[in-house]
Amino acid sequence: MKKTNIVLVLADNLGWGELGCYGGGAIRGAPTPRIDALAKQGIQLLNFNVESDCVPTRSALMTGRHPIRTGALQSVPAGLPQGLIPWEVTIAELLSKAGYATAMFGKWHLGDKEGRYPKDKGFDEWYGIPRTTNESMFTEQVGFDPEVVDVPYVMEGFKGRPAEKREIYDLEMRRRIDGVLTEKSCDFIRRKVAADEPYFLYVPLTQLHFPTLPHRDFEGQTKKGDFADSMIELDARVGQIIDAVNETGTQDNTLFIFASDNGPEYRRPWRGSAGMWTGTYHTSMEGSLRVPFIARWPGKIPPGRVSNEIFHVVDIYSTLAALVDIPIPQDRPIDGVNQLPFLKGETQNSAREGFVYFIKNEMRAAKWRDWKMHFVWEKEPNEGANHLETPYLFNLVQDPKEETDVSSTQGWVRGPIRKMINAFQASLKENPPIPPGAPDEFLPKR
Structure with missing residues (x-):
């Protein structure tokens, strides 16, 4: 049987109240037709839960373990110890060993040195940023001194080779980066389908993390400001990746997941919305925990389903492992549970309470x-x-x-x-x- 392709697109600090299908969209000055349509084609979760901010959520996603176990608890400036130790086993490593081609295009935030880059943790290829988006502001800030602070770079890496710096991550590159990540993602999909290779594509985009600035192609489109322009860019980028899957004719054999890593951005003037919930990320309020999650898999996940059952980001690890029928590590606690029967509609109840x-x-x-x-x-x-x-x-x-x-x-x-x-x-x-x-x-x- 042909292995199922997996596409996982992760937005950055996209609140529960931003997308049209979650009550936002036009109300927020930014219709999101592509993501809204995706929700109708699969399952939309109303109770998908994440961790407090970028690093712990990404750690939980990659390892299936709560970040209190992995030590990847918070964002750390460049040059200081951070990320996952080599002992941790990522979902990319599991899928790679199961014969999947693997790629990541986007924000890593789980290690910024050789041995801890994505290309060292199961991804065949990687292009993106090792840490986070607000670093794009550094080089233009008053008193910035490259002698004492690392200049932020967009980087590229391939398994078995040293990672290389590609471009300074400044404010103009901040505007352009999601377009580049999307282009590389679509190219990867086409390459792997042409080669008849099963693939795992992880696309952690940078929108809507502060500074929330849109690509120049989207600037001014909504006439509602940079935040709304960035929202329609995010929707369009997800649409481009969906189109790449559809154009290859492999949508029925591709699990496509779209989710967010955290509750809404809280820093003004880039304040996001958690919709009906209270709070932003960096808190324990429901607006921090609950974020969008949509999964499409034609013929396997019934379309048009909406559920308020509890699902946690650690569950993605065990669920993807079950999809590919590969064992998860037995020498450490894995907090994720297999939610595949729930997603496929074989049961109406989540596997976790x-x-x-x-x-x-x-x-x-x-x-x-x-x-x-x-x-x-x-x-x-x-x-x-x-x-x-x-x-x-x-x-x-x-x-x-x-x-x-x-x-x-x-x-x-x-x-x-x-x-x-x-x-x-x-x-x-x-x-x-x-x-x-x-x-x-x-x-x-x-």
């Missing part, structure tokens, strides 16, 4: 079924973390804004949530977390 939520190394909240318990309360980043003596409990169906504590009236929920937390904490004791900044040779205790 809840999860714990950390910001860096502190447990902030836990979700279970319709409820969420907060142990630390901070609605806005840097507002000041309030460590609660009595945790807040919210019913997210009855109270999506997280405004009414129901710990007194629905207190029975604390029992199953505490059991879930205790089991996770016991797992951390049995398998101690990898410390942030661990060297390449670090091996976890067993």
Whole structure:
């Protein structure tokens, strides 16, 4: 049987309330017809959950493990230890060993030195940025000194060869980069289909991360500002990749996933929207956790399905492994669960009921079924973390804004949530977390 191709497009800081199919679109000054159409062709999740910001989410996606385990907890400036240690096994490494051609075009943020680039972690080819988009502002800022700060570059790498710098990542390149990433992605699809090779294509685009600036081709199109122009660019880029799959006639044999890594951008003037939820990324509010997720696989995933079942970003790892029928590592905790039967409509229920939520190394909240318990309360980043003596409990169906504590009236929920937390904490004791900044040779205790 021919292996299924996999395309995973990840937006950067795209909030739940931005896309038309999630209640945004024209309301936000930016219709998103291509992504909206994709949602109708497959399954749209209303309860897809991620981590607090870019690094931990990408770590969870790549390893199927909560970032408290991997030590990839936060964004770190260039020149300092960061990313995944070589011991971690990425989904790209699993798929590569299963005979897939693999490529990544976009933002990595999981290591910025030889041994930790994407081409060292399972990808045959990579073009993009090793860290993050706000570095594009550095070279034009007052007092910037290249003698003491690394000049940011767009880079390229191929498996088995050293990565190379291709272009300074400045504000003009920031505008152009998603166009280049999309062009390379479409070329990869055409090449691999022509060669009759199964492929895994990971496209972590840079929109809508700050500075949220559109390509010049999209600048001024909405007449609603840079943010709206960047939204229609994002929609168009996703559409171009969809077209590349469709034009090769392989859409029925391609699982196409579109998702976001985090809740909305919170820095003004690039403030995003979480729609009906409260909060932005870098918090434990629902607006941080819930982001768009759409999956299309004609003939396998029924079209037009919308679900509020809980799905977590770590689940992508185990789900893709199950799709290809390859085993996941057995020598470490894998937090992801196989959601393939759920996505295919073989069951209406998710394979998970809840999860714990950390910001860096502190447990902030836990979700279970319709409820969420907060142990630390901070609605806005840097507002000041309030460590609660009595945790807040919210019913997210009855109270999506997280405004009414129901710990007194629905207190029975604390029992199953505490059991879930205790089991996770016991797992951390049995398998101690990898410390942030661990060297390449670090091996976890067993």
